[in-house]
Amino acid sequence: MSTSTANKPVAPRGGRKDAFSSTSPVRGKGDSKEKGGGDEHALNKEMDKLMEEHARIQERLAETKPPPVDSNEVGGIVDYDQDDDGAGGDSGEPTADGRAGRQQSQPRQSEELTEEQREKEAKARFIKSELGGFSEASPQIRESMKRNRRMFGNLLGHLGSAKQRLEKDRKRDAAQRQEECAQRVEAKLARQRNNLREIRRLEWEERRKQDRERLEQVLKEMEAKKIELLKIRLQSHYKQMTGFIRTNAQPSVFYLPKHHNSESKELLEQTKQQIEQKIASIPYSFAEFGEPTVASAGDVEEEKEAAESPRKQVDEDMRESSEPSRSDRKRSRGENPTVRSSLLLLGFSGTIEVSSSKPLSVEYPQEIFSVTQKISEGVTITLEVSRPVEKEA
Structure with missing residues (x-):
């Protein structure tokens, strides 16, 4: 079988991109090597x-x-x-010209x-x-x-x-x-x-x-x-966080002060080490991936310690803010697994990343903005979430 393959349709690269469009990493085994x-x-x-x-x-x-x-x-x-008698019969062997x-x-x-x-x-x-x-x-x-x-x-x-x-x-x-x-x-x-x-x-x-x-x-x-x-x-995503300081409060916030001191430098170094450990824990096969969770640069122990009290405080602060509009509710319930928003206030730039093993009790994004404004006034904020946040039952 000969099948021509010169003008075969090529599958678009967009289908492959969907499998990796989420920028949220997944926590893997701690003993896996890079x-x-x-x-x-x-x-x-x-x-x-x-x-x-x-x-x-x-x-x-x-x-x-x-x-x-x-x-x-x-x-x-x-x-x-060859031994059959020809039509010539008695006329002898026939030749080309007879x-x-x-x-x-x-x-x-x-x-x-x-x-x-x-x-x-x-x-x-x-x-x-x-x-x-x-x-x-x-x-x-x-x-x-x-x-x-x-x-x-x-x-x-x-x-x-x-x-x-x-x-x-x-x-x-x-x-x-x-x-x-x-x-x-x-x-x-x-x-x-x-x-x-x-x-x-x-x-x-x-x-x-x-x-x-x-x-x-x-x-x-x-x-x-x-x-x-x-x-x-995933490595490129986490390396972008190494230049910022991660807060211990939940949801986690990455910020960068305008002027460093000895304490901020130490916190910056600790965050860098945590990010490097996170990069080293990236799994190497699909079998090692578990259920997708929201992106986090900390470890499991820090999430468990901060799961109760900081979350309650965040919920109280969020309830004080205004209710989100209908368009925000509709956008927050959308099917897009990656939501990115930016807010420019006073010219001081910073980046935060929301991480939580459970869905927040209020909808995204307006309440998140109200919390981040109280945490750090005058910043440019970028939020990255791995799946739409739903209300807690």
Whole structure:
């Protein structure tokens, strides 16, 4: 089977992007080691090649029948009986220009002429010896000659009809042999077509088996590339937090003071170490991923310690703020798993990240803004959430 793959549709890269569009990391095992990240651009190229090959294999596997056998592929059989008598018969072996037959007919014609002359001479001698003194013009002689001519004509007619019957029988036998030869050739062609069809079927089944094995291998390679890309993006996401200080309160806030002191430098170093530990804990296989949680740069113990009291204080502060508008409620309940908002107040920039193992009791985003304004006045705030926040039952 020959299938052209020059102009095959390429799967869009957007489908692959959806699998990694969330910027929220997932907490993995603490004892997992960090592997080489690789170049994201090179990985994207490799993913494109794998997806093209995946599309070609899927198209070949979609075929349900082996390719048909073309009638032009079977032929070239010459199966004529070499010992059959040809149509030339007595004319000798026929050649391209027929000279052999003419050359052989000429001496036979001369022989027939000489025999006719001999017969005439013998007849004349017989008449002279038998008639004796009778003349050929006598009635008895003329009647005898007429009778002889009739008998001779009948004999020639009988011989001619016999010759025609023999000629017809010979031609009929030749046609019958030719028909039998054609039947043998057709039977051989039919066997060749059946053999070729069986070969095509076996090759097609073997190729489908190889395509299935290659498809499994391609899927495994694509999964490995996805894991590498996910790790690179998670590392890039967390490295952006290393230049800020993380608060112990919940939800976690990352900020940067305008002027550093010894305490802020120490907190900055602690946050950097926590981020590095978080990067080292990124899992390396999909089996290690658990249920997705909201992004966090701390560890599990800090989340458990801050799960109760800071959350209650945050809820009280949020209840004091105004109720969100209908459009904000509709946007907060949307299907988009990543929500990003920015607020510019006085020119001092900072970044916060909301992290919680449970949904907040109020809706996002207006209440979050009211809390962050109380925490740090005059900042540019960027919020990143891994899934829509719902009201607590």
